[in-house]
Amino acid sequence: MKLLHISDLHIGKKVKGFSLLEDQKYILKQITETAVEQKVAGIIIAGDIYDVSSPSNDAINLFDNFITDIHSKGISCYVVSGNHDSIYRIAFGSDIMAKENIYFAKRYKGEIIPIEAGKNVNIWLLPFIRPMDIREYHQDFAIGSYDEMMQAVIKNLDINTKKTNILVTHQFVTCSGKSPEKSDSEIAALGTLDNVDVSNFKEFDYVALGHIHKPQIMGRDTVRYAGSPLKYSFSEKNDKKSMVLLDISPDKKIKQELIPFKPLHDMREYIGTFEELSKNQETDDYVRIILKDENYITDIKHKLENKFKNIMEILYDNTYTRENKDIKNVQFIKNKTPFDLFNQFYEIQNNRPLNDIQSEIVNEIFTEMEEAK
Ligand SMILES: [Mn+2]
Structure with a gap:
């Protein structure tokens, strides 16, 4: 039986x-x-x-x-x-x-x-x-x-x-x-x-x-x-x-x-940089993507969707996510300009200072804010 x-x-x-x-x-x-x-x-x-x-x-x-x-x-x-x-x-x-x-x-x-x-x-x-x-x-x-x-x-x-x-x-x-x-x-x-x-x-x-x-x-x-x-x-x-x-x-x-069992869609994980993953074969499996890129990529889901039809989750594995410092234990510099404070905050969060272009944009915003007062 x-x-x-x-x-x-x-x-x-x-x-x-x-x-x-x-x-x-x-x-x-x-x-x-x-x-x-x-x-x-x-x-x-x-x-x-x-x-x-x-x-x-x-x-x-x-x-x-x-x-x-x-x-x-x-x-x-x-x-x-x-x-x-x-x-x-x-x-x-x-x-x-x-x-x-x-x-x-x-x-x-x-x-x-x-x-x-x-x-x-x-x-x-x-x-x-x-x-x-x-x-x-x-x-x-x-x-x-x-x-x-x-x-x-x-x-x-x-x-x-x-x-x-x-x-x-x-x-x-x-x-x-x-x-x-x-x-x-x-x-x-x-x-x-x-x-x-x-x-x-x-x-x-x-x-x-x-x-x-x-x-x-x-x-x-x-x-x-x-x-x-x-x-x-x-x-x-x-x-x-x-x-x-x-x-x-x-x-x-x-x-x-x-x-x-042979499922309709498998559930899988893909790890790599955006460039590497862009070369992947098309798949309609349910996927979690772990990106190794150091810089965040805007609209990443949309960009990956021509290869991965069912993206359930996108995570980053980079310097920032690996060494996330606890902001509560940081001594902020006193008597500094808003730009300096922002720069310090950014560095704590991302494990690197603002680059030249970012500095320029942030500086511009603070100047405009100052002028608007
Ligand atoms: Mn159960």
């Missing part, structure tokens, strides 16, 4: 003001096509369906089309909400949709009923939870940390270890204090003490994780972050995004295969 594990779709996400909806539509189509090609029985989505708890109409519409498409191919779906999602919105109508084999995790109320995905495969859907969400259901437990919360949850499960048990969760899973490799696009949602140790999951044959955007295993090779299908920050520029194809045999053995 085959299953596909994905997570962190973040539908509706914008990066640096760019809507990624078309990219997401493209990648969701790839997921559906892969699921059909590989003849999977179901798709596991381990949280962060949307980027925000109140997603836009376009985002909801895109996910609706995706789920409807999967359903029309006779493929099941197993979904939990992530920390970016609203559990109430995700769990809406879940009992009704479950009858059509589209399973959305319900709000956690002290127990989880496993879903029989195959004759001998149980899938446990745990939506993203915080200790405060579940204390009332486990009053015999002193739940302080996230780890204690997970112990309480797992202890309450009636796991038949003769079957293959798959847990789907969006908690921040670490291994003996070792964190996974993080990215900038998930930081906003992560606290400092919200980790859950991987040792909690000993009874599960596979743990389908969401939350961390770089695909990776955690502790053992059957506890895996699927990662986001697209790069959602420049810190992910070297990530190899993929979906996880699981092939479960009757003897509980699980084969895993990573199937790489």
